Amino acid sequence: MARRILPGFPLALGITLVYVSIIVVLPLGALVFKAASLGFEDYWRIVSSPRAVASYRVTALSALAATVFNLVFGMALAWVLVRYRFPGRRFIDALVDLPFALPTAVAGIALTTLFAENGWFGQALAQAGIKVAYTPLGIMVAMAFTSLPFIVRTVQPVLEDLDPALEEAAQTLGGSDRSIFLRVILPLLAPALLAGLSLSFARSLGEFGAIIFIAGNQPMSTEITALLAFIRLEEYDYQAAAAIASVLLITAFLMLAITNILQARALRYTARG
Amino acid sequence: MKIRLDNVVKTFETFRAVHGVSLEIESGELVALLGPSGSGKTTILRMVAGLEYADAGHIYFGAEDATDIPVRDRGVGFVFQHYALFPHMTVAENIAFGMKVSKQRRDKTAIDARVADLLRLVQLEGLAERFPGQISGGQRQRVALARALAVDPKVLLLDEPFGALDANVRRDLRRWLREIHQELGITTLFVTHDQEEALDLADRVVILDKGQIVQQGTPEEVCRNPASAFVMNFLGDTNRISAAVAGGIARLGEAQIPAPGFADGPVEIFLRPSDLGWSSSGAGIPATVARVIDRPAGRRILALTATGEAVELDVAPETQVSAREQGIITIERARVYAAG
CATH class of the missing domain: 2.40.50.140 (Nucleic acid-binding proteins)
Structure with a gap:
C-alpha cells in the first residue's frame, strides 16, 4: 500500500465528523427536537395557521420569481463574461460577488432607498403605476439581488470549459443558433444550472436581512416565513419559532433531494460502463 | 464536388496565417494538406468549411462561389481533431443530430435507418446506445466520421483526424478511411503534420510552409522530386x-x-x-x-x-x-x- 503523506484518513475523518456535528447536525437536531416537543396537534396548528401559510406563500412565490429572474439574467451575465472580451469585464466580474460580500442589511437599506416612492427607481416606477417597496415585488427584488451570484458562479466555470468545437460541429451539421443552444449548450449547462437554481432558491427562502427593510412586513401580505419565526422568538415562544423554522428546513431538504436526483439524471452520460 | 481556392488570404490580428493560396481539388479526390504547425493548413481547412472567413480571395464549390455561404448552409462534413462529439448524446443521437436539426424534414424511421446504415459503415453496430465517454478514441473518431457523413456533405474535411490516437490504431484507421473514401467517392481534404500519414493516405499531397503552398503533387512526385530544401527536410x-x-x-x-x-x-x-x-x-x-x-x-x-x-x-x-x-x-x- 502506498504511504500517505498528508494528514491521513483517521485524523481527517475525525476532524470532519466533529466539525459537521458541531456546526451542522447539532443545531439542526436541536431545532427538530424543540419542534418535536410540541406534539403533533400543536405543531400542526402553528405551522398551518393562516398567518404562517400566508408567509409561506409570499416567501415561496417571491423566491420562485427571483430564481427565474436570476436564471435568465444570471445565465446571460455568465455568458457575456465568458464569451466576450471588453473593457471593464474584470470589474463586472468582481461586482458579481458583491451581494455575497455585502452585509445583507446594507443591501436591504440600499434597495429600499432606491425603490421607495421618493427614491430614484421608485419615482420612475410610481409614474408607471408600479410599487416595489413594501410589496411582494420588493421581496422579490431583494431576493434576486442577494442570490444572483449563485447562478453566475455555478454556470461560469462550466461555460468556460465548454469546447468551442462542439458549437462548430453543430454548425457544420446545419444547426441553427436556436437548435445549437437548446440541443447542445443548454443540456451541457443543465447540471450547473440546477445546482445554481437550487442554491439560489434556498438562499431566497432563507433570506432575512435584505428583505425586512424593503418588505414592509405586513402580516398576511408581505411577512416572510423567516421573519415570522423571528417574531415568535422575540415573544419567547421558542417552540413555535422552531416549528415554523422546521418548515423552512424541510423545504430546503426536499429541494436538495430533488436537485440531486435531477442532477444525477442530467449527468447520466458521464457514467462509465 | 470540385473545390477551387483562388488566391485566398487570411490574417489573424497581426499574424498572417495564409498568404494568397490557390488550390484545386478534383471531384472525388483525397488530398492532404501537409505542413508544420503554423503553416496555415488548419486555417485553410476551416475557410473551406466556412468556420473562418477569408479576408481576400474566393472559394468555389463546383461553379458556385461559396466564399460567403455560412457554415451551416455550406454542406460540408467536418471531423474535428478531438472529435467534438456531443458528450450528453449517445452514439446514435450524435450521428442523428445533423438530420434532426436539418431544414429538410425526415421522419423518425428514416433517421433511424440512416443511423443504422452509418453505424454499419463505420463498424460500430453494437455501440449505438453508448455515450462518447464510454468508448475508445478510435471508436470516437469513427463516430465523428459517421456524424459528418450523415448529412450527405458535398465535401469531407478532416482536421488532424488521427492526431490523438495510438500509432497502431492510427495505421488501421488510415487504411480504413482510404477504403471508405473509395466506397463513397466523396471529395476529401485532410490536414496533417505527419508526412507518413499524408503519403500513406492521399492521392495528392499539398505541402505548406508559412501560409504558402511550397509544393503539390502525388506522393511519388513529392518524394522523388522535393522542390525545395524545406520539402526535402520536412518529408523525412x-x-x-x-x-x-x-x-x-x-x-x-x-x-x-x-x-x-x-x-x-x-x-x-x-x-x-x-x-x-x-x-x-x-x-x-x-x-x-x-x-x-x-x-x-x-x-x-x-x-x-x-x-x-x-x-x-x-x-x-x-x-x-x-x-x-x-x-x-x-x-x-x-x-x-x-x-x-
Whole structure:
C-alpha cells in the first residue's frame, strides 16, 4: 500500500465528523427536537395557521420569481463574461460577488432607498403605476439581488470549459443558433444550472436581512416565513419559532433531494460502463 | 464536388496565417494538406468549411462561389481533431443530430435507418446506445466520421483526424478511411503534420510552409522530386551538409556529387540516411562512428565526419560496426539545393 503523506484518513475523518456535528447536525437536531416537543396537534396548528401559510406563500412565490429572474439574467451575465472580451469585464466580474460580500442589511437599506416612492427607481416606477417597496415585488427584488451570484458562479466555470468545437460541429451539421443552444449548450449547462437554481432558491427562502427593510412586513401580505419565526422568538415562544423554522428546513431538504436526483439524471452520460 | 481556392488570404490580428493560396481539388479526390504547425493548413481547412472567413480571395464549390455561404448552409462534413462529439448524446443521437436539426424534414424511421446504415459503415453496430465517454478514441473518431457523413456533405474535411490516437490504431484507421473514401467517392481534404500519414493516405499531397503552398503533387512526385530544401527536410529524416560547387560538381570529402545548373559557390547537400552506406574503403566521406542505434528495420549509425559534421545513416541489420570505429560514408543518392 502506498504511504500517505498528508494528514491521513483517521485524523481527517475525525476532524470532519466533529466539525459537521458541531456546526451542522447539532443545531439542526436541536431545532427538530424543540419542534418535536410540541406534539403533533400543536405543531400542526402553528405551522398551518393562516398567518404562517400566508408567509409561506409570499416567501415561496417571491423566491420562485427571483430564481427565474436570476436564471435568465444570471445565465446571460455568465455568458457575456465568458464569451466576450471588453473593457471593464474584470470589474463586472468582481461586482458579481458583491451581494455575497455585502452585509445583507446594507443591501436591504440600499434597495429600499432606491425603490421607495421618493427614491430614484421608485419615482420612475410610481409614474408607471408600479410599487416595489413594501410589496411582494420588493421581496422579490431583494431576493434576486442577494442570490444572483449563485447562478453566475455555478454556470461560469462550466461555460468556460465548454469546447468551442462542439458549437462548430453543430454548425457544420446545419444547426441553427436556436437548435445549437437548446440541443447542445443548454443540456451541457443543465447540471450547473440546477445546482445554481437550487442554491439560489434556498438562499431566497432563507433570506432575512435584505428583505425586512424593503418588505414592509405586513402580516398576511408581505411577512416572510423567516421573519415570522423571528417574531415568535422575540415573544419567547421558542417552540413555535422552531416549528415554523422546521418548515423552512424541510423545504430546503426536499429541494436538495430533488436537485440531486435531477442532477444525477442530467449527468447520466458521464457514467462509465 | 470540385473545390477551387483562388488566391485566398487570411490574417489573424497581426499574424498572417495564409498568404494568397490557390488550390484545386478534383471531384472525388483525397488530398492532404501537409505542413508544420503554423503553416496555415488548419486555417485553410476551416475557410473551406466556412468556420473562418477569408479576408481576400474566393472559394468555389463546383461553379458556385461559396466564399460567403455560412457554415451551416455550406454542406460540408467536418471531423474535428478531438472529435467534438456531443458528450450528453449517445452514439446514435450524435450521428442523428445533423438530420434532426436539418431544414429538410425526415421522419423518425428514416433517421433511424440512416443511423443504422452509418453505424454499419463505420463498424460500430453494437455501440449505438453508448455515450462518447464510454468508448475508445478510435471508436470516437469513427463516430465523428459517421456524424459528418450523415448529412450527405458535398465535401469531407478532416482536421488532424488521427492526431490523438495510438500509432497502431492510427495505421488501421488510415487504411480504413482510404477504403471508405473509395466506397463513397466523396471529395476529401485532410490536414496533417505527419508526412507518413499524408503519403500513406492521399492521392495528392499539398505541402505548406508559412501560409504558402511550397509544393503539390502525388506522393511519388513529392518524394522523388522535393522542390525545395524545406520539402526535402520536412518529408523525412535528412542530413544537411554545406559544400562548394566547382564546375558543376560538388565535393564532399572524396565523393563527387553532380550539381548541374549550379554556379560555382556554396550549396547545401541533403542526404537521406537510407541513401548512405558504411564501408571501410572507397570514395566517400571519412568519418568516425559516435554511436549505433538498433531498430527493427536495421541499424542507424551516428557518425562524425573529419570536418566535424554529424551525419546519420541507416545500414543493414547484419552490418558489424561499433562506436569509435573509423570508415567511409558512401553516397548512393544526394540532392543539391542552393545555400540559404
